[in-house]
Amino acid sequence: xxxxxxxxxxxxxxxxxxxxxxxxxxxxxxxxxxxxxxxxxxxxxxxxxxxxxxxxxxxxxxxxxxxxxxxxxxxxxxxxxxxxxxxxxxxxxxxxxxxxxxxxxxxxxxxxxxxxxxxxxxxxxxxxxxxxxxxxxxxxxxxxxxxxxxxxxxxxxxxxxxxxxxxxxxxxxxxxxxxxxx
Numbered sequence: 001x002x003x004x005x006x007x008x009x010x011x012x013x014x015x016x017x018x019x020x021x022x023x024x025x026x027x028x029x030x031x032x033x034x035x036x037x038x039x040x041x042x043x044x045x046x047x048x049x050x051x052x053x054x055x056x057x058x059x060x061x062x063x064x065x066x067x068x069x070x071x072x073x074x075x076x077x078x079x080x081x082x083x084x085x086x087x088x089x090x091x092x093x094x095x096x097x098x099x100x101x102x103x104x105x106x107x108x109x110x111x112x113x114x115x116x117x118x119x120x121x122x123x124x125x126x127x128x129x130x131x132x133x134x135x136x137x138x139x140x141x142x143x144x145x146x147x148x149x150x151x152x153x154x155x156x157x158x159x160x161x162x163x164x165x166x167x168x169x170x171x172x173x174x175x176x177x178x179x180x181x182x
């Protein structure tokens with residue numbers, strides 16, 4: 001026979017496992033990918049990180065006239081992270097403006113701009129070789145026309161909108177759209 005504290009712990013453990021399974025079950029199928037974080041050996045289980053949360057997914061580059069948008073994206077991250085928004089940057093050389101290697105890209109993101117939101121390994125975001133995440137985004141809202149296209153996704157994995165490179169991450173349009181998802 002188990003004592004009351006042990007029974008209580010077992011119940012709490014079962015509840016935690018059930019909640020974890022529910023979170024995984026609520027992940028949109030197109031987000032079920034394991035990626036590598038930028039210039040890191042750390043894995044990124046996109047499904048586990050994003051399940052049940054609104055997202056802003058951005059194709060980035062380190063040698064682009066829009067690279068300064070990292071500052072605005074970090075500002076969004078700091079403003080909305082405690083309310084559940086997840087921002088993920090996807091470095092890409094689809095427009096021939098990526099850093100020469102991941103170490104250089106990481107320096108641009110983390111050192112030059114102080115990025116603390118998630119950044120993935122470098123990947124293709126356009127054309128037939130686009131990563132499956134971007135294939136889904138393209139089907140829903142169109143292919144990135146350049147670096148720093150920002151795709152807003154609701155907590156259920158539905159792509160809500162795409163903001164092109166010309167739209168600043170700190171624009172009222174983006175803030176209003178994010179706030180509607182929180």
